[in-house]
Amino acid sequence: MVDKVQEQVEALRRLAHTPLQDCIQCGRCSAGCPVAFKMDLLPHRVVWELAQGNLETLLKATAPWQCVSCFACQNRCPRGVSPAAVMEALRLTAIRQQGANKYDAAQLEHFDPELPQQALVAVFRKFNK
């Protein structure tokens, strides 16, 4: 179980690809974030929690969905860290996990045969990772 969490944390870090350990927790990202007032987990915390490996806190957070990817945090960061990249990593992870194996090929018969083939491919692409 622990390994599984660790694995997911590592996957997140790989996705984010930003030097988390360089963060000095100055808070400039959160201070300059135009949507910080809406966030449950401020950008500096998002970076901190990922550095600490607190997966649960991160996955529960709605902040990634408030983030507008304006990259102000990344621009202002004095250490070259990108909280925006962490936000994006969290979004990607959520998208990839949400429908994990939700549809498999065996369920295909329940689909409307009239459904365009392109839509089918898109559904598999999105939900069959």
Place this chain on the structure above:
Amino acid sequence: MQKIGVFVCWCGSNIATTVDVAQVVAAVKTIPNVAFAADYKYMCSEGGQELIHKAVQDYQLDRIVVCSCSPRMHEATFRNCAEQVGINPYLVEIANIREQCSWIIKDRAQATAKAIQLAKAAIAKVRFNTPLTPGESKVVKRALVIGGGIAGIQAALDIAEAGYKVDIVERQPAIGGRMAQLDKTFPTLDCSACILTPKMMDAANHPNIKLYTYSEVEAVSGFVGNFEVKIRQKARSVDAKRCTGCGICTEKCPSRKTSSEFELGLKTRGAIYIPFSQALPKVPVIDREHCLKFQTGKCGICSKVCPAECIDYTQQDEIITEHYGAIVAATGFDLLPLDKFGEYGYQDSPDVITSLEFERLTNATGPTEGHLVCPSTGKEPKSVIIVSCVGSRDTSGRGKTYCSKICCMYNAKQAMYIREKYPQIDVTVFYIDVRTPGKAFDEFYRRAVEEFNVHYIKGQVGKVLKDARGGLTVFASDLLSDKHLMLHADMVILATAVKPAAGARKLATMLTASMDNDDFFTEAHPKLRPVESPTAGIFLAGMCQGPKDIPETVSQAGAAAVKVVGLLAKDKLRTNPCVAHCQENICSGCLACEKVCPYGAITAETKTVINLAGVKEQRTVAVVNQTLCQGCGACTVACPAAAMDLKGFSNQEILAEVDALC
């Protein structure tokens, strides 16, 4: 036959842990001419040196190789050691098996193999070493201090007090530097001018000190003990000898639009001006760019009103050439320009100011006579926000990677004097960390919080905007309560990163002193020689070497002064005998060497030489002045015939190393 002694140092565990010293000893013992080899725990210790002495006597050694730390560390030690037993110090070679071997390699077998090879290279070189004798050069008993801030003033005073002549070159019209701009100083909150002015007076009046203000160093040549420096004394357009400093000219000058450098643009000044009221020398200077007389030919009011008739529009820059035994660089600092930090609104709002500008705003001699008002409205602010680390600790490329060191303390200081004088003003400091190590420093910061109710918030400011009411909206974060803040402020003070003064790099190049990537002068050793530049005869004081506060600057200036005095106390210096020399019978006299010599040490002489055929002939050959030559070796490569060689680093010596390593 040569008898070489090889001594392998353990350096405690520093070398011995990764290098098998016994194996090194065994390996070098098999090399021809190695008459003795041994290892020892600390070669640099008394015991180690005794071992060398004893081995030299027992085995009649005539050359020594020490496998130890960097020659930059202990070459001198072992050379002295050799000299004591009658071996010429230049018959000693060091194999650097610590910094370049045991410390960079973890694998013991690899490190041992490399150590053996380095030892072999040193042995190969030492075979070709020749005894060298240092020459002597005289010491000019006069020092130069570049920069007339507190660092330069203190260094000059200490040197002068020790009885040596010292000149201060200051590019501004008056000495005083940054400290003269400050209102109060931490951690005692005493008035900066009150403690600086007496020192300025002392420097200006000291019989051993000569001030060159409004002057810049133009060129430096020579070397330790005898630098030749060209100083450009810019035309003041005022006869300093006759001027009484009455200041009538500055009052009557009709041009009033130039922003005052000393007041950091918060005030204007005339074209003829004295930078500040306590300026020394109290002699005005005409800023020719803004003077009507110089620009249009019409005006000349200052000349008419001057009771001492000392205005001289025809004055020219003067180049003064002077010789010095030692030079102190004390060029101080500037603030980082904030053009890359648009989010703080420094360019947009006059109420966003730097900490240095704030010092002027609260200074009784400043533009507001010490009343703290917002520059935009002239009204007293209700709330002030101080932002720390603006441009410091920044690895993103926008700012400086280092901590500017003084900001945390002056933030507390400034917050305190706002709260002390104006208890109704709310002061908030945003910080990443509060770094206050130092005597009575942390207590000082805590007083700001505990006694003066300054709000300290761990977090940073992300954006400063002008708001509709004419104030400032500040977006910030509070990391401890995990909140995003939107605050109102009337004034924002930016604790801006410090950087070495403009022109420091140019000066370093003239002095051939090295600098780090941030343009701070590097010290000869970060711990053991912190006030000396690696270039002999150049010493460092104050901010030009790294961020530091006033007490540290003063201590460093004192330390640099002692080093200068120690140098000037000598009548002669031993010169480096590793200099170029010309084999005259091969020299064709093409003088390519002369053209690349940076010291003018090579001259053409028509001489009678015995040519290769054994016949006497008269011809032009290159001759090296052994005192002027500093031993760079540029000439040796310029010479196509290899007639020019460098003692101590001869072609044969270097090639012996190449051959031993390949």
Place this chain on the structure above:
Amino acid sequence: MLGEKVTVADKTAAPAPFEPKIVAFCCNWCSYAGADGAGTARKQYPANVKIIRVPCSCRVNPLFILRAFQRGADGVILCGCHPGDCHYMTGNYYTRRRLTLLMSMLNFMGVATERLRVEWVSASEGARFAEIMTSFVEQITALGANVKLRDLRCKK
């Protein structure tokens, strides 16, 4: 020499991995101090690099470099102060011209110019010194042994 033992022992075993010989000429004031700095900071770099101390990069005669190659060096790197920072004011400016011409000529003669590198390393750049040496050793390892400039008679 240690290397000799390996070659003898390895006649029957699998060939030893290629360990390039790298000679680094370092000026006393910047680069050699930078190398010391790398050591002081315990920055690791391959043991293949052997440093020769010279007063200034301008002391390094291109002939030294050619000799090193001829004797079997697989790579030669010359380090000096950054241009403008020379302890002797102008030395590295001459070095830069001399080595530019040499590099260009080696290239013209079809000799791998990657075997020769010039880097400016200041006394404060210990970490960078280690990085440069590491990357140079990697580069030379990838290139393999120097055969074009090597004089086979010099083989020990």
Place this chain on the structure above:
Amino acid sequence: MQKIAALMRQKAQELLSSGQVQQVAAWRKGQLAYDNAPAVFTSPEACADLVYDEFCPANLSKYLLAATKKKLKTAVFLKPCDTYGVNQLLKDNRVQREYVYAIGTPCQGMLDIKKIRAHGLKGITRITVSEGVVQVETVYGTQNLPQRDVLLDKCLQCKGNAYMIADTEIGEKLATPEPRGDAFAAVKRIEALPPEERFKFWQQELSKCIRCNACRDICPACSCEQCIFDNPAAPVAGKAFADPVEENMFHLIRAYHVAGRCVGCGECARVCPQGVKLGLLNLKFMKDINTFYGPYQAGSDATTPAPQVTFTQGDVEPSAAGQKGRS
């Protein structure tokens, strides 16, 4: 050309008989119609042997080296391209100006006997040039060849008819051959080859070398009191004629040593008995110097310092030179 030769003889005789100079460096008639050799004349009478025609390619500037050593005031006939060599020797302090009397001598391009013979001509008795046509008289008859086809290689890179140094001039300047396109075309062709082929090319070229040192002896830039290759204590490899690497080293080092000094007279390649394309190495350095440090022509005067003893703060980095056409 005969008119010029007559003027030269007259000038030489005048100079010698008036005692203005103690010797005259010029060319002497050889045994055949095309093997004139450099010669030093010390009396007016001897000057009867002085010749000048299209077979006087030798650059006489290096004779001034010995003249300076012997302190003999020497008149020297210099074709326009030869004058560069004199300036270079003056710059290198190898020749003292006071011992030189430089006589600018017109030239319309020197001929290459090998190229003439390559047309199948044998038993040559006389060769004359007029209006771009070379008339070759042989025992079997006469044949005309276009002059451009039989010019020496070095004349195809003619620098023009201006004298860089001359105390006096003989006759009127002649029209020199139009230089053939880009002087560096041959260098560029090799640069464009893949590295392996460049290496092979030079191995092949340089392995022809027999170390006769003719290139070194003729070169006005190679004027050292003692050549580094002759000095046992000197730090060079490449002293022996023993191994291809030694040849590479010798020619590389020689080219490096004359870089910035080489006036591009092309004599090294002309005198090479093995036909090694030595000029290419020198041209490469010239091209690099021009590209990296601005146009420079060694020998155009006796004062401008060579590019290797000057610098600018913005010079290109060595890595820039190694990068193009990596090998």
